[in-house]
Amino acid sequence: MGNAILQYTVYVGILILLAIPLGKYIKNIMEGNYTILSRWLLPVEKGIYAVLHIDREEQMTWKQYAAAVFVFSLLGILTVFLLQIQQAHLAGNPQHLPNVSWDLAFNTAVSFVTNTDWQAYTGEATLSYLTQFAGLTVQNFVSAATGIAVLFALIRGFIKVKEQGLGNFWVDMTRIIIYILLPLNIVLAFFLVGGGVIQNMHAAETVPLVEPIAVNSDGTVITGAQIDRETGKVTLHGKNIDTAVVVTKQFIPMGPAASQVAIKQSGTNGGGFMGVNAAHPLENPTPFTNLLEMLSILLIPAALCFTFGYSVKNKKQGIAIFAAMFICLIMAVGIMAVSEQAGTSQLVQHGSVNITMVDQAGGNMEGKESRFGIASSVVWAAFTTAASNGSVNSMLDSYTPLGGFIAMLQMQLGEVIFGGVGCGLYGMLAFAILTVFIAGLMIGRTPEFLGKKIEPYEMKWAALICLATPMVILIGSGIAAMVPSVPASLGNTGARGFSELLYTYSSVGGNNGSAFAGFNANTPFVNISTSLIMLVSRFLPIWGTLAIAGSLAGKKKIAVTAGTLSTTNSMFVFLLIMVVLLIGALSFFPALALGPLAEFFGTIR
Structure with a gap:
């Protein structure tokens, strides 16, 4: 540990x-x-x-x-x-x-x-x-x-x-x-x-395996199979497997x-x-x-x-925004780490899987590379879903229900916990404008942010930017769930299958790109529907951000007074985090309750 x-x-x-x-x-x-x-x-x-x-x-x-x-x-x-x-x-x-x-x-x-x-x-x-x-x-x-x-x-x-x-x-x-x-x-x-x-620019190579392996007709490796190298016969527990195929070569990609x-x-x-x-x-x-x-x-x-x-000549403001993102990230890493290290009750039933950390990574190692272990896999998953980065070094579909839940939620929040380069920060600044407006209503003052008055025009665009991701994800996944070919493409049924579908549309709606796996996404409907979602979720916030920028540039600066709401202290950081989480919770809790949360409560014994 x-x-x-x-x-x-x-x-x-x-x-x-x-x-x-x-x-x-x-x-x-x-x-x-x-x-x-x-x-x-x-x-x-x-x-x-x-x-x-x-x-x-x-x-x-x-x-x-x-x-x-x-x-x-x-x-x-x-x-x-x-x-x-x-x-x-x-x-x-x-x-x-x-x-x-x-x-x-x-x-x-x-x-x-x-x-x-x-x-x-x-x-x-x-x-x-x-x-x-x-x-x-x-x-x-x-x-x-x-x-x-x-x-x-x-x-x-x-x-x-x-x-x-x-x-x-x-x-x-x-x-x-x-x-x-x-x-x-x-x-x-x-x-x-x-x-x-x-x-390199070499063509892919085919090389001999150090040891041949036996597979079924569908390509599944036959664990524990014995191969006679002279005759090519495959046996398992002393019984011949006539349908087995012996693989002696491996495809090595180059490029x-x-x-x-x-x-x-x-x-x-x-x-x-x-x-x-x-x-x-x-x-x-x-x-x-x-x-x-x-x-x-x-x-x-x-x-x-x-x-x-x-x-903006206000280093504290940059630190405050960083702190809000950083705190959310640390919470995400912590929950994922604890969940993956603890595994599930099904994983350890009857002592069939040893998840202790004695001389091994322990925990839920399914779908994770042994050369990285749980710590590097969890940090990677948290970093990539916090940023709009879809790369993976482990199989997210093999994470515990809570681990997959956190990865999904980070994308559903609008990819503003650091998020993509540039877009994550201007998304978080839209949440900051929203937070300033709400805080202004609470204390009865006209909202101001960095010396600029926040008026209805900026508020409308900021709200649209904050709601763009939930809107396209929920509409897209809802329509997809009603198309017969989509559920038929899922690798699982029940809550896990719904999580695969929801994760897919959360990923494209958050401009992330990671996959939960278990879902055949390469169909005409999924390709076109996800393309439209990616376009809207990328360019609607860009349009809104530039509209806000144009409006703010045309305004005068307002002097800071004793009654001006501070946007650099710990209270503002707390309010900003709460607004981000509140919008995510209100938007996605019903959908998450049908997917990863239902699966989580189903694993408790």
């Missing part, structure tokens, strides 16, 4: 130590200040402006900024879609993989452009190298940059006084990519390659994985190069690479909290 607690403490401690200086660096980049990389990258930045005819001094109104975001994203969807439906005729396809069906191609294109990275396919068996790195990896960069750019448009709304301009989307994107994302991910990819993650793995984590994207994502030994081979990838998931979202404080 002590070792597990030490691991949790180390993960969180390193995250905070790295986030603070990175937050200040990002603030200097977005303000155009000279930094350590300016000497080499400033000529590149100016060259991009010259080639693309970008006026770095141009200021966009919120509607112009939003139009640029939407047009750019639409072009991204079209590009990734075309790459997939034509990949059989393009280079960079050593496996000679066929074209992707139109519905899956559309779903994947929307998924990566919206920073969701939901994958209804097996990466190494479906997409060519060209599609992976020219389509998906590029979108991992630009979708992450889009979220950060929108956040800075909102920050400028708080800073500016009686102005209309929120900056230039094209300038913001250029700076974010070349000064922040590219340098960070070049370094991260370098260390990942050193740690054993593959990075440019490290470059995609780096940005999929640091950009809170999550789409795996391999089908089993970060559980694959060539995508996440060791505890060292696991630590690097896990820290990179929350590094930029955590740093942006401090960036926000530095930018």
Whole structure:
């Protein structure tokens, strides 16, 4: 137990130590200040402006900024879609993989452009190298940059006084990519390659197994089977199994994985190069690479909290927002850790499974990699569902009911417990505006936040941003539950089956992308319905955030008085957490009661 607690403490401690200086660096980049990389990258930045005819001094109104975001994203969807439906005729396809069906191609294109990275396919068996790195990896960069750019448009709304301009989307994107994302991910990819993650353009290989295995006709391994290497006969407990198939070779995928793995984590994207994502030994081979990838998931979202404080010249405000997110994350990690370490009464019945921590990880190890154990698996699951990052290093469908419940709830809260790069913070700021309004009503004062008066216009958009995720998740999962083909695709029945369905639509609705497994998501209805949900849950909050930013930028600053509600003290942090949890509880408790909570109470004996 002590070792597990030490691991949790180390993960969180390193995250905070790295986030603070990175937050200040990002603030200097977005303000155009000279930094350590300016000497080499400033000529590149100016060259991009010259080639693309970008006026770095141009200021966009919120509607112009939003139009640029939407047009750019639409072009991204079209590009990734075309790459997939034509990949059989393009280079960079050593496996000679066929074209992707139109519905899956559309779903994947929307998924990566919206920073969701939901994958209804097996990466190494479906997409060519060209599609992976020219389509998906590029979108991992630009979708992450889009979220950060929108956040800075909102920050400028708080800073500016009686102005209309929120900056230039094209300038913001250029700076974010070349000064922040590219340098960070070049370094991260370098260390990942050193740690054993593959990075090549070789075709996949087939290699002999050290020991042959016997499988049934459906591919299930026959545990305990004896194989006669000379005759090829398979026996189990002395009986011949004539239908068994002896497997002597293994398929080993190759490709440019490290470059995609780096940005999929640091950009809170999550789409795996391999089908089993970060559980694959060539995508996440060791505890060292696991630590690097896990820290990179929350590094930029955590740093942006401090960036926000530095930018609005109120460091305490950034710390307060960080504290609210951090407390929620720690609670999530704690509940998941205790639940997975304790297991369930069914797991230990009759002493058939030893879940003690004597000389082993103990607890519920089903679906978890032995090289990571429970501590690293739980922290990863908590980090990825707190951020809008869908990568997994363990099978979430094998978690205990409460463990799966917490993972699901973090997404349903709107991915604001750090959340995706940029989008998590502007989502939390919408909750902060809502909290200020509620607190203002309680004390009879006009709500103010960072010197700007919060009026009905901002409140309407803030409420819509906060309710966008619950709205699309509940409507989408409700409709899906009534479509006969959807329940038929579930791997389980009852409460567990409903959890699989609810998790799927929570994942896409929260722009997360992780999967509960046990659900065949690659059907035309699911592909199209989840695509529409991803589009709404990504771009409705963006539109609302930019509308709020435009309104705030046009307002005057209000002087702080003795009666001004403090938004940096512990009381505000508490109120902010309660508002976030209250909206999540009111929105999702009935659905959660039918899924993970019903399953949890069913396991109590």
